[in-house]
Amino acid sequence: MKKDLLSIDDLSRDEIYLILDTTEAMREIGQRPIKKVPTLRGKTIVNLFYEPSTRTRTSFEIAEKRLSADTLNIAVATSSVQKGETLADTALNIEAMAPDMIVMRHASSGAGHLLSRICRSRIINAGDGMHEHPTQALLDAFTIREHKQRIEGLKVTIVGDLLHSRVLRSNVKLLTKLGAEVWVSGPPTLVPPGIERFGVRVSARVDEAVAGADVIMMLRIQQERMHGAFIPSLREYFHTFGMTRARVALAKPDVIIMHPGPMNRGVEIASDVADGPYSVILEQVANGVSVRMAVLYLLAGGVDVD
């Protein structure tokens, strides 16, 4: 493994499979009466979150605690960032206290790369702007593999706000690396230009994209990142791209429906689909802890020598 996990580009196929296999072992720890192993005893991990997050921050924190690391959370609302400190200065100050790892979420794409250059601590990107969210893609891959026993050759359809989605970028990179056939669909205003270069099929017609799919992954309409008129109305969006039971019926009979959360019920996904029998949304959340334990464990080891 490299020093940091900033992007799926940092991982080879073999390393992705190693993470998924390690996740299997980590999951068992969460089923024990005492859900804790001493592996990262004495390691300090800082969770530096510049954006609101419930799922990801909680998930990392539980993973860290299950591995016995000492963790601390810096939420920007209560930190010196409010007093005008730059990201680089905040990072250098945290670094001066010698943590072993920093888990960071930031609204700017590439924030993790900046930290990686100035910090000796290992950096894990927990979402940077519209760029990547690698641990989300890993937990999605784990969930898919668990249901389908493989990833290669599956038709995976990703629908929604493709433009603003870091989950999309990480998932596309990972799934194509492992040989899945990835389709994406969304309103033309929310499809990033040149997305075909990532090796995905693009369709503005969601029904075509969903037809025969093994996996449907819904993305959130990110209203907080939309500064402009991207969609006419949420109601119309739901009508054209929302995942309804009628659309799910076009996919394979054993399709699984995924969503990275938080969900906008009635916008990108109908409530009866989100809570329906095909939905694995809460499994994704559960698997998130195990995947993050695997990543923390594997990154805590030595750096590769070339």
Add this chain to the structure above:
Amino acid sequence: MPVVMDADRMGRSLARIAHEILERNRAIEELALVGIRTRGVPLARRIAQTIRDINQHEIPTGALDITLYRDDLMRTAVGAQPVIRRTEIPFSIDDRRILLVDDVLYTGRTIRAALDALIEFGRPKAIQLVVLVDRGHRELPIKADYVGKNLPTSPAESVQVHLTEIDGRDEVEILES
């Protein structure tokens, strides 16, 4: 590369150990076998099979991966982390007599890690240690209760246990390193 135990000897050692276990443990329903990954697991299954052949009693058997409890993790700045495999103990170990099974007993550090790992699953009435080979050179105060073969070695040598389930043959050999 001298072979110090062939398939025949191995089978007889395991059969003897199975008899010793039954001799020393009256309350057979309290027993459970836990094999340490990798080669302790098939050894535990074989002992369970032998006991079943003797008295038709099914002894619950589990598998323990001790990697996350090792005392030599992250001591060097280079090289990948050891691969972790699943721990599977599908029964409660509370108030049971646990027979911990490994292939080779050497420094005792693996067993130390295994004891720590096991105790997180509950409070067994007792833990006994079963090894196929005891090659000496202990670094911790640990002793086996059942030994297939005592094998005096030098620290420069390495002892390799091969098992049919994993390696395609039953054999123990000493390698010069």
